[in-house]
Amino acid sequence: METKGVFMNQPKRYLNIVSEMRDMIREQDIRPGDRIPSERELAEKLAVGRSTIREALRSLELLGLIETRRGEGTFLADPRKHRLVELLATFILQDNKTLEDVRVTMCIHETAAIQAICASDAAKLPVWESFRERLDGHEFIREDFVRELMVLSGNRLSLKIWFLLKQYGGNPYDGEVTTEEKTLLKNILQAIEKQDAETAIRDFKAWSSVLIKGENAQWQ
Template sequence: MKQPKRYLDIVRDIRDMIRREKIRPGDRIPSERELAETMQVGRSTLREALRSLELLGLIETRRGEGTFLADHRNHQLVEVLSTFILQDNQSQKDVWETRLMHEAAAIRLICQNDSLSGLLVWDSFKKRLDEDEGFLREDFVREVMVLSGNRLSLKIWFLLQQYSGNPYAETVSEPEKELILPILNALEQRDTESAVQSFKIWSGWIQKRRMQNGDDS
């Protein structure tokens, strides 16, 4: 059975389309409907991909006009960071730890914000765990990063996520449920230290499993 396209797959497809069709900064990209039909993906998943690309500053939406490719010259920091990571062969551990730093910072920001910690999304994730409705690890972590509202951190995280081998590409497994639930509870209770500590425990569990499976990329 063919697996449905995930968020990062769609982002890569959009990037490839931009290169293939030689879309330049300031040019309009196809509409959400056109992209969904061309890529044969669901509108909701595509919308999430476009939303994050906009938060990253890579595309911009103009009301009544459409969505346009942003000027890449505004993103020199991302390019410099990308070059640094690609040239540093010993940095896999550093990449993992740096990504975790940004995730922990995002969790702290959410815990310190009444409206964010009180969002129904955390309860929704808990219900999905209780009802055995599988979801990607990335669904949860990306929600944390986007809701934190730090666009610069999101840009850096997006790159680190890819260069650490996309550790959140898998569906949450049964053993993980007991690791994620304390994170969700702590977020709702605005318990910063518990939320961060629980997240680090979960991250360490993922890293250990990847090493055991021989996936240390």
């Protein structure tokens, strides 16, 4: 049987909880503006820990599907107020959509961010030297590196979409950079500083694809 990698093998429990909450809202005919069951009630009804419910609620709130009012509770939001978020939610919460689709979309935003950085003055910022120094240190979190690329691209909409996709699609950048990865990341930094988008994107895709396929286990 073909191995689909760490990303495709992410446990679906979290997405299942979100899906069950969605079904419950539909079954109870909860309308926009109505209060949804409390965290405790949801945990009891769905037979999961409150921490899992809390994380699911947080992500639904990020998508704009629910809203929390201090001292009042959590309410179902009107998705018509969030057209982009509604589109993402419709796609991401569909059970027949694969994690691979989400990851491909993440990659589009990541490589676009590198392209934008290389085409701007952001490529000359001192932050790249700071990254290099951190890579030479003891700890460097993969997600920090990618998130900073998204931030430095200057496209806040793309950053928002990327963050939402990462929340629902699993995080291939979880964990610390290994010694073997550092050389490739330094090559990416060097290419960015030279504003060589083609090389930076090529090396980034090589690094990212290894993580997605689970080959990072060979780097541990």
